[in-house]
Each structure stands twice: as structure tokens, then as C-alpha cells.
Amino acid sequence: MDGEDTAGRLIEATQELLWERGYVGTSPRAVQRRAGVGQGSMYHHFGGKPDLARAAVHRSAEEMQARAEADLSGAGGALGRVRAYLTRERAVLRGCRVGGLAQDPDVVADPGLRAPLQETFDRLRARLAEVLEEGRADGEFRPDLDPAGTAATVVAVVQGGYVLARSAGHPGPFHEAVDGLLRLLDAHAAEPDTRP
Amino acid sequence: MDGEDTAGRLIEATQELLWERGYVGTSPRAVQRRAGVGQGSMYHHFGGKPDLARAAVHRSAEEMQARAEADLSGAGGALGRVRAYLTRERAVLRGCRVGGLAQDPDVVADPGLRAPLQETFDRLRARLAEVLEEGRADGEFRPDLDPAGTAATVVAVVQGGYVLARSAGHPGPFHEAVDGLLRLLDAHAAEPDTRP
DNA sequence: GTCTATAAGCTGATAGAC
């Protein structure tokens, strides 16, 4: 419960380094330095690098799920909540602290490390599909909307938007991809969009 | 021109390792071993790891652009060609050999390494936008289609699809995301889709 | 719990012989 305890500081430092440098690029030594914790102390609390990373990835996954849930359970209609999720302020050039790890071969090869990624995106897609299905049932979307497929598309656009933005060196392509998707979704609204 | 020369083998080996392990995870030593080339030989042909990586990333980017251009300049209408690009057979779980590098901090920090990524995605988006604009001009798409935004969305779905598939450990989410996007694009076709 | 050795192996390179 104490955010200032040694194990907690180690996990936080690992979360930051995994976000910045990935799993391969993060050494126990760098974690110790950032956490201000000695070698022996780290190995007392955690079994090693994979063990430490599992704890950090698990926490990052929980935090990401909580943020998404906040957007998707807010006020407004289905499209409004999906729009809230898509247009939430993000540190675009930093990428996704969960999705970014999927690029790492050592992460996808370790079931304990990959599981939080899988769970996060499975739940996010399922929750988005629920919201979209609500919108269809309410007549907000056309009846031919595919909730599950569209949900996967929404999540992919965000993750792919990060890739395009980091490749470009600026956040522009992320926002273009999101705006393009929102226009496609607008066109799927039951009533033709007549905004100026 | 000879694909069996030392420099060529080094570049090929580097392309493979960058795809599998990323930039941070790829050592000159591993490249030498895979290419069957000695230490001194490698440093004779290339200045070091960044130099070698620049050559390899440049070639991978060219190859990716050529494949995309083949799909987008094929036969058929605009939607058909976009569909051909999106549904081309891919080694989904391996990820994109260009986009995957965008996760690496050392790649985005080195202008010579990031440039091929930026160019690849800029050109791909521009070419897709052209195709979509053609489709709109021909009356294949509704007049309110946004070619540039939609192009960014298409590229993002592919890149994000890789992230979701690798996180899940199977290609399913990639195909769900692509199918979801194709349904949204179908709905943007000028004539209502009435297929069974 | 935390500290300081200690260690075998890898990293990214340079130097000079052949």
C-alpha cells in the first residue's frame, strides 16, 4: 500500500524503463539506479529481470485498462464515448506502454510477460464492442455495423497511429489516422451527418 | 549486383536480425555469425553497427514500398486495390520489418535510421490517398470520403493489427481489424452494398 | 533487508598482422 517502499519503487522504475527502452533495452542495473536501490536489494524482492518485468507489465496493463474504461463508461452516446477514447490526450511520440512491448521477441516468447498484453487488448476490444453494440441497439448506428470487427479496427488504429507518429517524428499521422476513422464511423451513424 | 558478395550477405543478415530482434537486440557479432563473415571483414565494409543498420533498413524500406506499390497499381477499382493491399498474405506474427523498428528509441533518435521509416509511410499514405481520390472521382466512393485521412487509417490498421496479433499470440486480431475496416469502407461505397 | 565482491560472457570497437 505504501508507494514509497523498495519493491514499489523498483516496479515504477521498471515501468518507466520498459516504456522508454523496451524489455531487451532495460537492464536490472539501470532499474536499480533509477529506483535508487542496491543490487542485493533488488534480488531480494524479485527473482530477476523477467520476474521484475512481469510485475511492471502487469501494473502498466491494469493502469491502461482503467484509463480506457474511464473513457468508455463516461457520459454520452456510444459514438461520443468511442470518440472520447480515440481523442483522449496522449503522449503520442512515447507510444503505448503496453502495445509497444509486443514488438519485443523476449516478451511475446514469455507467457507471463505476454499475458497482460493479450488480456489488455482482449478486454479493450470486448468493451468497445459492447459500446458499439449498445449504439446499434439504440439506433445510433446503422444496423449493419459489425461491433466486434469495428472494435478491433478502433484499437488497431490507435496502436498503428503510434507507429506512424514515431516513424514520422511528429504526432501528425496519429491524429490523421484517428480523424480518418472517426469520419468513417460518422458515416455509419444512422442519420446522415450534416454538420458544416 | 552479386547477391553473394560479403557486403550483400552482411546487409541481408542485418535485415533478418533487425526484423527478429530489433535494433537494440541486434549485435554486430550476431550479424557476423549469420552472414558467415569475420569481424575485420564487417568493419572493413561498414563503419559500425549504425552504418550497417542504415543500409539494411534502407533496403527493407525499398522492398516494402515495392510490394505495396504492386498491390495498389494492380487491376481493379480503387476499393479492390485497397482490399488487395489489406488482404495480401502476411507473416502476421513476425510483424512489419519497417514499422516494428519505430518502437526502438535508438532508431527514432538517429535521423539516418528513422528517415527510411518516415519515407516509407509517407509515400504509402500518399499513394493510398491517390487511389482513394481516384475512386471518389470515378464515383466509386461517396463524395464525402476523406482520401488523406482514410489513407492514414488504412496504414494504421495494418500496423496496429500486427501489434494486436503479436500480443494475442495468434493472427486473429489482425484479420478482425482489417475486416472491420473493410466493412466501414464498403459502407462508404457510393452504391449500398447488397452482397449476401 | 541491504551491502559489497566476484564472475563468465557479451558489446562494440580498434590495431596490426597476413
Add this chain to the structure above:
DNA sequence: GTCTATCAGCTTATAGAC
């Protein structure tokens, strides 16, 4: 062009004192 030293520093621990 290619080869074999050689190198300082990092990686990922383990061992045992405090």
C-alpha cells in the same frame, strides 16, 4: 579484404558479510 588479438565497459546474476 580478411584474420586474430585486445580492450573497457556492460549484463545478469550468485555468494556471503553485515
